[in-house]
Amino acid sequence: MSTSPSSSAEQARRAIGNRLRDLLRDAGLTARALAQTAGWDESKCSRLIRGRTLPSAEDIRTWCRICDAEGEAADLIAATRDADSMYVEWRRLQRSGMKRLQETRVSLYEQTRLFRFYCSSFMPWPLQTPGYMRAVLTSFAEFHEAPRDIDEAVEARAARTRLLYEGDHRFAMVVEESVLYDRVADDDVMAGQLGQLLEGMSLPSVSLGIIPFAARRKLWTMETFSIYDDQRVFVEMLSAAVTVTQPREIALYVKGFTELAAHAVYGGKARALITKALGALS
Known part of the structure; x- marks a missing residue:
């Protein structure tokens, strides 16, 4: 990849x-x-x-x-x-505001039955708290000099998390352990976010795996990506959003996700890693 x-x-x-x-x-x-x-x-x-x-x-x-x-x-x-629309620079996507950017894929999300997230840079969006969303979107807007409709963007992003509780959606999430320690917000927000991971992983619709720092791996850390059924992949780069629709490429990302998921720990071991990160907050 x-x-x-x-x-x-x-x-x-x-x-x-x-x-x-x-x-x-x-x-x-x-x-x-x-x-x-x-x-x-x-x-x-x-x-x-x-x-x-x-x-x-x-x-x-x-x-x-x-x-x-x-x-x-x-x-x-x-x-x-x-x-x-397959390769679009963030500056182009942001022209109509951060709120609009959060709303562009809602119909796809509603139609998707199996979500797969590999996160090497931030928490998967379905399990983000509003405070964490605000910190991420604010940093993003500052870096890319995007419109500052942060309140509206957070509201739109938070509204999508209802999919965790509605319909027959399933969420498979794999997060690098380093993401648990990235201080994208203050300690109170990070504590709430880590607590949300602990709460979210107990949902029947959610599978959450953490790849430990010390995991022996066949696949390296790579860019954050998400897979929607077997129909579409979104890859988040520094400068642009990439949409993958070619079946051959989608199959490669599915294979990559499967191998990365095999490096992760789940259940009690994942909870222990999250709890350890909570304890590291000053």
Whole structure:
């Protein structure tokens, strides 16, 4: 697994470029001829065909019109929007505010039956307390110079935790022991957060494993990621949010999660690690 932009996004761009090339061939046209008709520089056609640049909706409509394939435009526009959402810089996601960022995936969360979280940098969001959420979102907003609608964002994020108690959702969570000691907030907030882990792991819908510092491992510590059924993976990078939708890549993350989960301890041993972290608070 890599912290480079997901190959899902790259493959999606290439697939759109390949489809544009096919339309050219079906129409018996060259890129030069299309560019001349559209009034574009020929290099633009090359970038679109190679997947280096995603076409705009208007680009697609023009392309399809010239190729006498206007019936293909709607599907291509939808595919382009999907590809555009696979690798998105945080600064772009935050333009409409932190609250909106917390609300973007609610429908996916509601539809998901099996959530899998691997957390190497912060607590899994379903078990975060409002105080911990506030500290994380505030730090995030400061670092990325995002809008400061923190109160609204915390309220929206906290509302999602109802899924722990509703429906038939299941949550498998694996957390590095180091996360228990990361002081993202003051001692009172951290004590409440660690207490929430102890409370949350007793829920029938939750499996919580902690990977001890001293665990013998086959897989190294890696970026925080979450898996939603076997349909989608979200990877949180410093600069961007990556969405993985390619089945081959999803299978790799599922395999990774399974191996990381095997390094973790559960039940009484996990509780002991959390209690130890609580005792380390001054």
